[in-house]
Amino acid sequence: MSDAAFQSEFLKTMQARGYIHQITHPAELDVAARTGVVTAYIGFDATASSLHVGHLIQIMMLRRLQQAGHKPIVLMGGGTTKVGDPTDKDGQRPLLTDAQIQGNISTIKGTFQKFLTFGDGPTDAAMVNNDDWLSKFGYVQFLRDYGVHFTINRMLAFDSVKNRLEREQPMTFLEFNYMLMQSVDFLELARSHGCVLQMGGSDQWGNIVNGVELIRRVDQKAAFGLTTPLLSTASGQKMGKTVGGAVWLNADMRSPYDYWQFWRNTEDADVGRFLRLFTDLPLDEIARLEALPGAEINDAKKVLANEATRMLHGADAASRAAAGAQDVFERGTLSAELPVVEVSKAEFPDARTTATLVKEAGLAASLGEARKLIANGGVAINDQRMTTDDKHTYDQLLPDLQAFKVQVGKKKIVLVKPT
RNA sequence: GGGGGAAUGUCCCGAGUGGCAAAGGGGGGGGACUGUAAAUCCCCUGCUGUAAUGGCUUCGUAGGUUCGAGUCCUACUUCCCCCA
Numbered sequence: 001m002s003d004a005a006f007q008s009e010f011l012k013t014m015q016a017r018g019y020i021h022q023i024t025h026p027a028e029l030d031v032a033a034r035t036g037v038v039t040a041y042i043g044f045d046a047t048a049s050s051l052h053v054g055h056l057i058q059i060m061m062l063r064r065l066q067q068a069g070h071k072p073i074v075l076m077g078g079g080t081t082k083v084g085d086p087t088d089k090d091g092q093r094p095l096l097t098d099a100q101i102q103g104n105i106s107t108i109k110g111t112f113q114k115f116l117t118f119g120d121g122p123t124d125a126a127m128v129n130n131d132d133w134l135s136k137f138g139y140v141q142f143l144r145d146y147g148v149h150f151t152i153n154r155m156l157a158f159d160s161v162k163n164r165l166e167r168e169q170p171m172t173f174l175e176f177n178y179m180l181m182q183s184v185d186f187l188e189l190a191r192s193h194g195c196v197l198q199m200g201g202s203d204q205w206g207n208i209v210n211g212v213e214l215i216r217r218v219d220q221k222a223a224f225g226l227t228t229p230l231l232s233t234a235s236g237q238k239m240g241k242t243v244g245g246a247v248w249l250n251a252d253m254r255s256p257y258d259y260w261q262f263w264r265n266t267e268d269a270d271v272g273r274f275l276r277l278f279t280d281l282p283l284d285e286i287a288r289l290e291a292l293p294g295a296e297i298n299d300a301k302k303v304l305a306n307e308a309t310r311m312l313h314g315a316d317a318a319s320r321a322a323a324g325a326q327d328v329f330e331r332g333t334l335s336a337e338l339p340v341v342e343v344s345k346a347e348f349p350d351a352r353t354t355a356t357l358v359k360e361a362g363l364a365a366s367l368g369e370a371r372k373l374i375a376n377g378g379v380a381i382n383d384q385r386m387t388t389d390d391k392h393t394y395d396q397l398l399p400d401l402q403a404f405k406v407q408v409g410k411k412k413i414v415l416v417k418p419t
Numbered sequence: 420g421g422g423g424g425a426a427u428g429u430c431c432c433g434a435g436u437g438g439c440a441a442a443g444g445g446g447g448g449g450g451a452c453u454g455u456a457a458a459u460c461c462c463c464u465g466c467u468g469u470a471a472u473g474g475c476u477u478c479g480u481a482g483g484u485u486c487g488a489g490u491c492c493u494a495c496u497u498c499c500c501c502c503a
Contacts (some may be wrong), residue, residue: 233457261455268456295454329455369448371470372463378449409448411455 008033010068016283017276019061021202021229024212029224032196033070037122040065040197041073041189043130043182045081046104047096050250051111053262057228057277061199062125063115071123073195074112075185076105078131086175087160087203105129111249114312126193130185146184149214155179158206179207186211190223197224233267249312256313257337260321261411263305271300279307328413334405340415351391354381361406361414373408380407394418
């Protein structure tokens with residue numbers, strides 16, 4: 001992919017900021033993006049009630065597209081989610097009910113409004129749901145209209161299928177059809193919206209190429225595919241997994257404070273890359289930030305955290321998160337941004353033990369785990385490191401908050417408030 | 420329809436053929452060193468618990484043999500491979 005000299009603003013930006021892994025017809029796409037409005041889409045399946053940071057690079061691509069004067073389409077996979085994408089999976093996942101899928105779509109939708117401008121204008125973003133067309137096909141009609149264009153020989157060669165077979169993991173016929181459905185999506189959007197480009201993660205390459213070829217073969221129209229590199233951290237971890245599990249984008253599943261923390265904890269070597277991908281800062285400013293020596297790189301991480309949090313949760317939430325972080329980590333004081341867990345005094349009328357507090361704070365799954373943390377020196381109550389499972393009476397509550405400050409490790413702090 | 424194999428600590432991979440709470444990895448968690456980073460080193464990783472050579476629950480499911488079963492027997496379930 002050494003398509004060094006792109007002419008279009010869109011592809012130049014995409015290239016410079018590190019979004020491009022593969023493109024199907026780079027030169028042609030470059031011309032299209034330079035001479036007119038390109039309509040492009042990315043599909044998102046509704047497998048959870050929120051998207052997570054793993055989706056963020058895709059969302060940002062749509063944002064870059066719109067910024068460059070083109071038209072983004074968000075495709076909600078209401079129909080494809082019913083089947084389940086087999087890519088990168090060892091086996092069939094439990095199937096979601098229609099109601100679950102509908103629920104997930106409704107809670108996911110809002111995220112896109114933070115990043116894109118929706119409307120009826122020529123470059124306004126649109127949102128569609130592939131259930132609208134996929135669920136209308138009859139089986140025989142679908143096979144006759146689209147099945148004829150796919151050979152099993154070829155489908156078996158795609159990684160998503162091949163890996164399963166090589167690993168001797170079963171792949172059901174249901175999953176096998178996912179690829180066709182995604183190809184039909186692209187064709188449908190090409191016809192109804194003049195969509196010419198599908199983007200996605202590198203694992204979607206096979207699915208995307210199939211759609212491109214379907215359009216070129218059936219409608220003899222230009223169609224393109226573009227994939228992003230697989231995002232991992234510099235030390236090889238899959239991006240987005242942290243102490244608290246997945247990094248959700250919905251505020252009710254991961255607070256702005258925690259979201260800010262996620263970005264603040266970026267590895268040194270990733271700061272520049274993430275600034276380019278996940279903020280709108282100009283490239284020269286990013287170059288300056290990532291060149292900061294030694295511990296000063298922390299300032300770049302704060303900028304990253306501020307910008308990323310602001311884009312998703314708004315300026316107020318971002319500055320509160322930043323101020324909270326300053327209180328907690330730089331001044332060692334309390335912050336209203338810390339999560340609060342309310343517990344009942346009734347069960348323990350006199351006092352709570354350290355282990356009980358840790359468990360109730362949600363920082364340990366069981367009392368045994370909490371005790372191990374204490375034994376390892378990982379627990380502090382009200383900033384006092386605990387080495388034994390002591391009792392804490394309620395007159396030891398922090399006076400201003402009427403709560404215990406429960407800390408596990410360096411970064412996990414919860415206020416436990418008995419009521 | 421016939422034959423052969425496989426399911427292990429509910430995150431994953433994977434040893435284990437009568438004494439096993441079950442080797443070893445990975446992942447995860449804690450500590451030390453630092454800069455709320457990485458790398459490195461140490462510890463932990465079934466539940467419960469007066470941290471007891473304690474109790475309880477684990478090796479696909481259900482029974483059986485045995486003082487004792489992940490390990491042996493029977494049936495069943497699911498998956499893989501080969502033959503038809």
